[in-house]
Amino acid sequence: MKLExxxxxxxxxxxxxxxxxxxxxxxxxxxxxxPHSADDTLNVQIVLELHEGRINExxxxxxxxxxxxxxxxxxxxxxxxxxxxxGHLMHTDLSDTIDRIDRTGFAEVxxxxxxxxxxxxxxxxxxxxxxxxxxxxxxxxxxxxxxAHEKDLLLIEPLEEIS
Amino acid sequence: xxxxxxxxxxxxxxxxxxxxSKDLGISITGIAxxxxxxIDSSGLNTKSILVKKQKKGFCGDKALSAEDVIKKADYxxxxxxxxxxxxxxEPGLSYIRQALKRKKxxxxxxxxxxALAYKxxxxxxxxxxxxxxxxxxxxxxxxxxxxxxxxxxxxxxxxIFGVLNGTCNYILTRMADEGLTYEQALLEAREMGYxxxxxxxxxxxxxxxxxxxILANTIWGDGVKLDDVNRTGIDLLTPxxxxxxxxxxxxxxxxxxxxxxxxxxxxxxxxxEKSHPLVxxxxxxxxxxxxxMAKEITLIGKGAGSIETASAIIGDLLYIRDRxxxxx
Numbered sequence: 001m002k003l004e005x006x007x008x009x010x011x012x013x014x015x016x017x018x019x020x021x022x023x024x025x026x027x028x029x030x031x032x033x034x035p036h037s038a039d040d041t042l043n044v045q046i047v048l049e050l051h052e053g054r055i056n057e058x059x060x061x062x063x064x065x066x067x068x069x070x071x072x073x074x075x076x077x078x079x080x081x082x083x084x085x086x087g088h089l090m091h092t093d094l095s096d097t098i099d100r101i102d103r104t105g106f107a108e109v110x111x112x113x114x115x116x117x118x119x120x121x122x123x124x125x126x127x128x129x130x131x132x133x134x135x136x137x138x139x140x141x142x143x144x145x146x147x148a149h150e151k152d153l154l155l156i157e158p159l160e161e162i163s
Numbered sequence: 164x165x166x167x168x169x170x171x172x173x174x175x176x177x178x179x180x181x182x183x184s185k186d187l188g189i190s191i192t193g194i195a196x197x198x199x200x201x202i203d204s205s206g207l208n209t210k211s212i213l214v215k216k217q218k219k220g221f222c223g224d225k226a227l228s229a230e231d232v233i234k235k236a237d238y239x240x241x242x243x244x245x246x247x248x249x250x251x252x253e254p255g256l257s258y259i260r261q262a263l264k265r266k267k268x269x270x271x272x273x274x275x276x277x278a279l280a281y282k283x284x285x286x287x288x289x290x291x292x293x294x295x296x297x298x299x300x301x302x303x304x305x306x307x308x309x310x311x312x313x314x315x316x317x318x319x320x321x322x323i324f325g326v327l328n329g330t331c332n333y334i335l336t337r338m339a340d341e342g343l344t345y346e347q348a349l350l351e352a353r354e355m356g357y358x359x360x361x362x363x364x365x366x367x368x369x370x371x372x373x374x375x376x377i378l379a380n381t382i383w384g385d386g387v388k389l390d391d392v393n394r395t396g397i398d399l400l401t402p403x404x405x406x407x408x409x410x411x412x413x414x415x416x417x418x419x420x421x422x423x424x425x426x427x428x429x430x431x432x433x434x435x436e437k438s439h440p441l442v443x444x445x446x447x448x449x450x451x452x453x454x455x456m457a458k459e460i461t462l463i464g465k466g467a468g469s470i471e472t473a474s475a476i477i478g479d480l481l482y483i484r485d486r487x488x489x490x491x
Binding site for chain 2 (some may be wrong): 057082083084086087101113115117122123124125126154158159161
């Protein structure tokens with residue numbers, strides 16, 4: 001999510017503390033002079049990730065600190081990962097495969113491309129999964145591994161390095 | 164320095180030729196293949212031995228065995244380059260044990276003994292005050308162990324990722340570039356001499372997993388075994404899967420991966436960005452090391468070949484010469 005506030009003295013420091021208190025992870029702090037702004041103030045944008053349930057808590061904490069929030073922009077699903085699955089995808093109930101991710105509530109299949117060469121031949125598909133946090137993504141991939149194992153599908157995961 | 168060579172296949176032949184043609188201060192005093200052996204403490208005539216091997220199929224005196232060469236020849240270092248057996252490690256495992264017990268240094272390209280008995284062999288070497296080196300077992304000509312041991316000394320190794328099997332990499336490269344099916348690409352690999360008649364060992368990721376086990380044991384000394392590796396081969400991949408990866412500017416490669424903090428030891432086909440340094444063409448190998456200080460380092464090189472593998476073995480030999488043995 002994105003927080004925007006006026007850059008009056010002490011506002012930024014006051015805003016950062018509550019974010020860590022609610023377990024938020026700051027991704028970027030952007031200081032930018034607004035060319036259309038009549039007064040000579042700066043806008044500050046904070047981009048952070050936070051569990052959806054804690055937004056209201058953060059807002060009230062920020063208000064208590066006297067931080068003036070101009071706008072909150074939300075991107076619900078921040079993480080994106082693409083996998084490929086090979087096998088008898090239709091015969092093993094593709095909609096169930098997708099639903100196993102979608103019904104978690106923390107991750108969903110946002111894109112699906114498929115190629116089916118011939119009846120009874122194995123098909124190949126590319127699935128893009130989105131999730132709220134990285135941890136949720138790991139959980140979603142673990143679910144897919146289980147599904148792939150159950151349905152005898154080959155799951156090809158992307159190479160994710162540690163740094 | 165004197166060496167004895169066990170095994171006169173492509174690797175043994177390469178080592179013999181390179182030692183003979185380069186002025187390295189190394190003389191060969193014993194050679195054995197599976198059928199025969201020869202010993203001469205003043206140095207063997209390697210040229211005539213290689214000719215005999217090519218003409219007759221064996222290199223020396225049939226009354227002399229590899230064991231005789233290990234026990235009777237006069238050498239500082241045993242070069243053990245017999246074929247890999249992933250299940251028993253034999254005969255290489257016994258050869259290495261015998262030489263170490265004779266307080267002889269050992270240089271090997273044989274993956275089986277190391278994957279099965281790394282700890283035992285290193286302990287045995289230490290006890291006898293000699294070195295056991297095996298640069299040629301992983302990544303062919305790539306000096307991965309020298310890099311880890313010397314170049315990256317003092318670094319904590321956080322993870323290692325590798326393209327460790329040239330056969331698989333060739334097949335995947337051809338499937339991606341030409342839209343070949345797995346079967347077509349395998350056939351082509353066989354025609355080029357990159358794949359064995361029975362490709363199981365390569366395409367099911369066993370070879371890459373063995374190399375990963377050797378790497379993990381060397382780096383982290385954690386005593387992992389082949390069965391600890393989560394392994395998926397490339398034999399069920401479709402050309403469509405490669406096309407789907409291509410649409411995202413990615414491709415698919417067989418990646419061996421070890422991340423001790425995540426307790427992860429895996430060989431599997433993976434989606435990887437085409438611009439990633441591990442995406443190498445054809446039979447090349449590549450290894451990315453992640454460390455705390457140096458961060459990421461990727462080494463790329465020829466993963467197989469007679470002279471390429473000899474390069475790794477000679478690197479080990481000269482290391483031993485400089486560290487332990489006076490120049491002859």
